[in-house]
Amino acid sequence: LRQARDRLQIELDQRQRREGEIRRLNQELTLRASELAAANKELESFTYSVSHDLRAPLRHLVGFSELLRKHASSSLDEKGQKYVETIFDAGKRMGSLIDDLLTFSRIGRTESRMATVDLQGLITEAIAEVKQQTNGRDIHWEVGAFPACHGDRSLLKLVMLNLLSNAVKFSSLRKPARIEVGALEGSATSVEIYVKDNGVGFDMEYAGKLFGVFQRLHRTDEFEGTGIGLATVQRIAQRHGGSVRAEGAVDRGATFYVSLPREK
Ligand SMILES: Nc1ncnc2c1ncn2[C@@H]1O[C@H](COP(=O)(O)OP(=O)(O)OP(=O)(O)O)[C@@H](O)[C@H]1O
Ligand SMILES: [Mg+2]
The missing domain is CATH 1.10.287.130 (Signal transduction histidine kinase, dimerisation/phosphotransfer (DHp) domain)
Structure with missing residues (x-):
């Protein structure tokens, strides 16, 4: 004992x-x-x-x-x-x-204001805004269906505007340009949105660099910009507990993915 x-x-x-x-x-x-x-x-x-x-x-x-x-x-x-x-x-x-x-x-x-965000409405709005600057361009848009997610609406709008305006900009030499916006299954807790274009693309070797502040793979005299767009996209995604990734090949277009938390 x-x-x-x-x-x-x-x-x-x-x-x-x-x-x-x-x-x-x-x-x-x-x-x-x-x-x-x-x-x-x-x-x-x-x-x-x-x-x-x-x-x-x-x-x-x-x-x-x-x-x-x-x-x-x-x-x-x-x-x-x-x-x-x-x-x-x-x-x-x-x-x-x-x-x-x-x-x-x-x-x-x-401060971010988190709430349920109707991605369908948000993306429709963002596309309409971007389309206002594409007069004279021949662009075929293909837009899928999107679930709701959890986030800050105005920040997520900024994400979409940046990705869409990049797709429009870097496909400016294509006739017609093709831009596809859609959602992937993601996981039980996240949704993944993508924006795909058939533009100039980029070398995958530098894919990690794209999201840095002022990092650009194209010259300003070819495509204008300062190189802050994707850094903004990444920062917003990370603030939501999400992530970003890019796929592309030189002259074969690019696809950008953003994963965000699902609606709670
Ligand atoms: N859809 C795309 N196709 C090919 N390259 C892209 C695409 N989107 C971004 N890139 C590359 O990534 C770089 C960074 O993109 P980002 O949006 O940060 O900057 P930007 O569009 O050049 O300027 P800004 O967004 O500040 O006006 C671009 O300069 C370009 O080299
Ligand atoms: Mg940009």
């Missing part, structure tokens, strides 16, 4: 030690999580203030190069005029990069 009691005591001690250890690890984890949240917040506000502060000197640069172009162009030779033009264009471009960065950092800063 005594032996049994001793064994029980040892087990009890061990259990208490383990529980203490778990409590300690839990506390450590909570601490780490709040440290991470704080660091994230700091990074967000850093991005925000840097972009914000860069705007003022940039306004001068663009403003004065414009003045130079207007008032002093007669005293500049052709080369000089070209230089001023280049300064002006580069300043403008930097301005739109900064604006994009600000918009991007805002996504991380604002």
Whole structure:
């Protein structure tokens, strides 16, 4: 009996030690999580203030190069005029990069409003908006059926607008262009939406890069843009606990997938 009691005591001690250890690890984890949240917040506000502060000197640069172009162009030779033009264009471009960065950092800063989202309605709306900028283009649209999901409607609209406008942009050389928007089964807890086009595509070797801020695989003189669209898509998907992936081949079109939580 005594032996049994001793064994029980040892087990009890061990259990208490383990529980203490778990409590300690839990506390450590909570601490780490709040440290991470704080660091994230700091990074967000850093991005925000840097972009914000860069705007003022940039306004001068663009403003004065414009003045130079207007008032002093007669005293500049052709080369000089070209230089001023280049300064002006580069300043403008930097301005739109900064604006994009600000918009991007805002996504991380604002509270999301999660609710049931009627994806069918949202996607119909987004397609109608994108179609307004496709006058004169020959595009065959194929649009599937979509279930409801759980998310922030305005952020998810941004996701769709970005993917659809990419599909339209990178298929601009095709006659006709084909764009397919649909939903895959996903899993018990997620739905997967895809946007597929028959445009210029991309090399799969760089597929991971596409979602980085300002990362582009095509030159600005071929297809304009700053390279913030897919970074925005990824950030929003991740905020929803979802993910993104891309498939493509050079000259054979591209497909972008976003998985989102199902309706609760
Ligand atoms: N549908 C697509 N087909 C081929 N390449 C694509 C497609 N969508 C995106 N890409 C590639 O991924 C890059 C990043 O896309 P992203 O949407 O972030 O930038 P962007 O469209 O160039 O500019 P922005 O969206 O900021 O106007 C693009 O520059 C292009 O090289
Ligand atoms: Mg884009």
